[in-house]
Amino acid sequence: xxxxxxxxxxxxxxxxxxxxxxxxxxxxxxxxxxxxxxxxxxxxxxxxxxxxxxxxxxxxxxxxxxxxxxxxxxxxxxxxxxxxxxxxxxxxxxxxxxxxxxxxxxxxxxxxxxxxxxxxxxxxxxxxxxxxxxxxxxxxxxxxxxxxxxxxxxxxxxxxxxxxxxxxxxxxxxxxxxxxxxxxxxxxxxxxxxxxxxxxxxxxxxxxxxxxxx
Numbered sequence: 001x002x003x004x005x006x007x008x009x010x011x012x013x014x015x016x017x018x019x020x021x022x023x024x025x026x027x028x029x030x031x032x033x034x035x036x037x038x039x040x041x042x043x044x045x046x047x048x049x050x051x052x053x054x055x056x057x058x059x060x061x062x063x064x065x066x067x068x069x070x071x072x073x074x075x076x077x078x079x080x081x082x083x084x085x086x087x088x089x090x091x092x093x094x095x096x097x098x099x100x101x102x103x104x105x106x107x108x109x110x111x112x113x114x115x116x117x118x119x120x121x122x123x124x125x126x127x128x129x130x131x132x133x134x135x136x137x138x139x140x141x142x143x144x145x146x147x148x149x150x151x152x153x154x155x156x157x158x159x160x161x162x163x164x165x166x167x168x169x170x171x172x173x174x175x176x177x178x179x180x181x182x183x184x185x186x187x188x189x190x191x192x193x194x195x196x197x198x199x200x201x202x203x204x205x206x207x208x209x210x211x212x213x214x
Contacts, residue, residue, distance in 0.1 A: 094204035102190070103204065107177055111187060113214035114169050115194045116206035122158045122165075125196040162192040 075083070090098040094109070102108070128151060135147030166188020173182050199206060208214055 092203055092205050094207065099204065107173055107180055107182060110176055110214065111169055111173060111191055112194055113208045114172055115191050117208050117212045117214055118210055120195040121161050122196040123198060125158060126198060128154050165195060166191050
């Protein structure tokens with residue numbers, strides 16, 4: 001009898017999605033829980049950025065094209081003048097980003113403060129050079145002799161002062177910065193060149209007054 005026949009057991013864990021009919025397009029549009037696919041693969045980030053920026057310009061093929069491209073990308077004369085003025089101003093203020101390599105660092109800043117804290121005979125080095133030139137142009141022999149003698153004495157005094165200044169600045173810098181390697185020759189020469197300039201022409205500008213104790 002048929003009702004005594006054992007029915008075929010269903011497979012446990014069978015995938016019922018194989019027999020389920022696929023939803024039609026009208027059912028997908030009517031069911032708000034379903035989201036329609038884009039129908040295309042998602043582009044990679046590099047590809048999207050490349051499309052957004054556009055194709056890169058080809059490199060110049062000749063030297064003339066390279067020069068024309070450089071002129072096109074070069075800032076205007078007013079812009080260059082403004083940047084140069086800003087650079088000079090920042091350098092005069094002592095901004096480390098705009099200083100020359102020989103002027104950078106706390107040790108060099110301290111040396112400048114020590115030199116700027118008092119007047120020096122070496123500050124007359126540039127006027128002395130004018131006197132030397134005048135001694136060669138004056139047609140009077142006696143005047144040339146006196147001017148030459150004065151220039152020789154002044155130059156000797158400046159050299160002696162520079163030696164003592166270099167030794168003093170080196171000693172103070174080594175006491176101020178015991179962990180730094182401070183050479184006597186380089187420090188003395190840096191102090192000499194700083195002191196031989198007129199105070200108002202020194203770059204960076206002095207940040208201490210005369211008579212200060214840095």
